[in-house]
Amino acid sequence: MRDTAPRRGTERREPRAGRPVMDRPRYAAYEAIEAVHRDDAYANLVLPAVLRDAGLTGRDAAFATELTYGTLRHLGTLDAILTTAAGRDVQRIDPPVRDALRIGAYQLLHTRVPAHAAVSSTVDLVRAVGQGATGFANAVLREVAGSDIDEWVTRLAPPIETDPIGHLALAYSHPQWIVRAFSEALGGDLGETTRLLIEDNVRPAVHLCARPGLADPVELADEVNGAPGAFSPYAVYLGGGAPGELAAVADGRAHVQDEGSQLVASALAEAPVDGADGRWLDLCAGPGGKSALLGALAAQRDARLTAVEVAEHRARLVASATRGLPVTVLHTDGRLVGAEAKLPAEHFDRVLVDAPCTGLGSLRRRPESRWRRKPSDLSALTRLQRELLVAGLRAVRPGGVVAYVTCSPHTVETHVTVTEAARRCGAPVDFLDARPLLPAGMPGLGDGPTVQLWPHRHGTDAMFLALLRRT
Numbered sequence: 054m055r056d057t058a059p060r061r062g063t064e065r066r067e068p069r070a071g072r073p074v075m076d077r078p079r080y081a082a083y084e085a086i087e088a089v090h091r092d093d094a095y096a097n098l099v100l101p102a103v104l105r106d107a108g109l110t111g112r113d114a115a116f117a118t119e120l121t122y123g124t125l126r127h128l129g130t131l132d133a134i135l136t137t138a139a140g141r142d143v144q145r146i147d148p149p150v151r152d153a154l155r156i157g158a159y160q161l162l163h164t165r166v167p168a169h170a171a172v173s174s175t176v177d178l179v180r181a182v183g184q185g186a187t188g189f190a191n192a193v194l195r196e197v198a199g200s201d202i203d204e205w206v207t208r209l210a211p212p213i214e215t216d217p218i219g220h221l222a223l224a225y226s227h228p229q230w231i232v233r234a235f236s237e238a239l240g241g242d243l244g245e246t247t248r249l250l251i252e253d254n255v256r257p258a259v260h261l262c263a264r265p266g267l268a269d270p271v272e273l274a275d276e277v278n279g280a281p282g283a284f285s286p287y288a289v290y291l292g293g294g295a296p297g298e299l300a301a302v303a304d305g306r307a308h309v310q311d312e313g314s315q316l317v318a319s320a321l322a323e324a325p326v327d328g329a330d331g332r333w334l335d336l337c338a339g340p341g342g343k344s345a346l347l348g349a350l351a352a353q354r355d356a357r358l359t360a361v362e363v364a365e366h367r368a369r370l371v372a373s374a375t376r377g378l379p380v381t382v383l384h385t386d387g388r389l390v391g392a393e394a395k396l397p398a399e400h401f402d403r404v405l406v407d408a409p410c411t412g413l414g415s416l417r418r419r420p421e422s423r424w425r426r427k428p429s430d431l432s433a434l435t436r437l438q439r440e441l442l443v444a445g446l447r448a449v450r451p452g453g454v455v456a457y458v459t460c461s462p463h464t465v466e467t468h469v470t471v472t473e474a475a476r477r478c479g480a481p482v483d484f485l486d487a488r489p490l491l492p493a494g495m496p497g498l499g500d501g502p503t504v505q506l507w508p509h510r511h512g513t514d515a516m517f518l519a520l521l522r523r524t
Contacts, residue, residue, distance in 0.1 A: 076174050079156060081107045082120035083178055086152050089125065089421050096121055096421055101295075119256075124159040125420035126254045130226040131158045134205050138196035139189075150183035150190060157194050162202040172198065217243055225250035230428045231413060238462040238505065245509070252509040257417040259291040261299075261307045262315050262342070264349040268306035276301060283512060284492045285315040287346065305377055310342040311415070313506045313513030317458045318343040318405065320490040320504075322350045324520055326402050327452030333358040334401040336387035336445050337408055339367025341374030343458075347405065348378030361387045361396065390444040398447050399523075404455045406445040408438040408470075414460040414515030417508060435465055442474035446482060449523050454485065457519045462505055467517040471503070475521060485520040 085103045088094040100121055104114050124131065132143045135154055143151060157175030160166040172194045179190040200208070206224045213220040218236065221243070222229040227250055236246045261279070263270040265287060274281050274289045277299055282288020289307070301307040333351055338344045338360035351358045357379045362368040368384040375382065383395055387406075391398035411430060416423050438459070445455045457474075459466050475482050486502040497510040503519040 076177065077107055078109060078113045078117040079120060079174055079178055080181070081109055081117040082124070082156055083153060083182065085117075085121045086124055086156065087149065090148065090152060093425070095419065096125055097419065119164070120156055120159065122256060122420055123163055124155050125424075127159060127163060127226045128155065128420075128424055129228065130202075130206070130223055131155050131162070133209050133223055134158060134162070134197060135193065137209065139193045147183055147186065150179055150186045153178045153182055154190060154193060157190070158197050161194065161198050162205070168198045213243075221247060221250060225254060227253065227416075227423055228426075231416075231423060231426075234413065234463045238464055238467075248509040249507060249515075253416045253423075255417065257311075257508075258512075259296055260310060260312045260315075261289040261291055261296065261302070262287045262310040262346055263289055263301075263307050264305070264345065266349055266353050268301060273301055273307055282312050282315075284495055285312045285319065286492075287315050287319070288312040308342060308345050308374060310346065311418075311514045311516075313414075313511065313516035314342055314460075315346060316491055316506065316513065317456065317516050317518045318346045319350070320487055320518060320520065321403055321405055321454065321456035322347060323490050324403070324454040324456070324485060324522075326454050326522075328402075328450075330354065330402045331356045332401045333403045333405075334396075334445075334448055335360045335405045335407070336390075336441060336448070337406060338362045338371045338382070339364060341367075341371035343405060343407055344371055344380060345374045345378065348375045348380040352379050356402075357381065359383060359395070359401070361385060363387065388440050388444045390448040396448065399450045401448050402450065402453045404445045404449045404453065405458065406442050406455060407458045408441050410434060410438065410459040410461040410466050411463060412460055413463055414506075414508075414517075418514070431463070431465055435470055438466060438470045439474045439477065442470065443478045446474065446478040446480060446521065446523065451523045453523055455482075455521045455523070457517075457521065459517045460514055462507070462515045462517060467505070467519075468503065471519045471521075481524045482521045483524050485522055487518050487520045490520070 081103050085096055085100045088099045089096055109117055135158055136143045153175055157171055160171035161168060175194055176187050176191050180187050210223040211219040218229050218232050222232045235249055239245045263273045270281050270287055270289050277291055279289045279291045282290060296302055296309045333347060333356055335344045335358060339362040344360040348358045359381050360371050361383045362371050363386045365384055368382055372382045385393055390396045411426050412422050442457050449455050457471055484502040487504045488498045488501050498504050506513045506516045508515060
């Protein structure tokens, strides 16, 4: 369970006027985590700005990033340990001090930072953000440092023999309801569930999509010092650095996109359809990654994609992502198929329904999401998913194909939603076996006809794919 991170020195700065000088990377991590908890910000959006404002690059930026994402991933376990070490519920600790202690505990339990450096730097941080709590922080962190992570888990987690879900939740820092959902989706296999939880706590590689007709993936891999992907013919694994600074991304030859997202979009493009094949539809297009890939593929076939997005700011993102491609962006509600003039029923040959979901399949990339999502979110989301998939089935013509995609393996968002929508749509549909439309030899695709991708099996986000043909 122990992560690795580079050892750090004690580079220091004045974080704010009148406050003590302290370590710049640690303070940057604190600012990012504070924003996540105070403002419901997303780490992947707030951290780059924090690093830029702090003037951090290279090893310092890497260390701040490791502290930010590592602390957020392991938050549940860290809080359980801090509650015991402090002798009070962690939620009763002043929020600035609480976040500083979380960063300190992460260093003690999951990095190679020496204990004395982790404790002293965190006390300095507490002195800067929570005056008067330095003695408390020192005592709590020394208690944390008295045991390693495995000893703490043995001490605090329920026995795996009597409460396997509770044990895995604390050992691998996931809410119990998510562990239970993963276990059910994996057929109750606790070994596989454990491997998935471990993978969720590992920083994922950045994947690029080499847009078909605009970039060759092998040449792109050489250009960015990366490597061609294992499965998607368009994937490139980026070795490091900021993808937004790459020339290929800036000039529209490539975009950042998980390999799993590439696979499900290209499966729709490769699915057999009867008759014409010039009118494609992305019913939930924001922020535009799948529309960009489908648009590039459509350009090679003299087809055109209509990309629908209900949120105005996300529609602008789609327009930016698909600039120069045969894509028309509509700012409207995808459920209005048949009622919206530009979304006629039985009109499209291929339809993608990449429905809003809990995002449980991308917890590696969005570590705060596991602590924000609640089981109560499922009711409204699954209703919306059914409505959008019914609209997608209404939009496709007989002989055409609909791909239903979610970045979640939760069975109520996958199999239950697809089955219910197919039953309610009022038109005859058949399920297509999605497995042959994924790369030959790709392991762990199950019995079909749907496909569930997994981080621990495929190195992708946990994307679900179902293909339905109107008959």
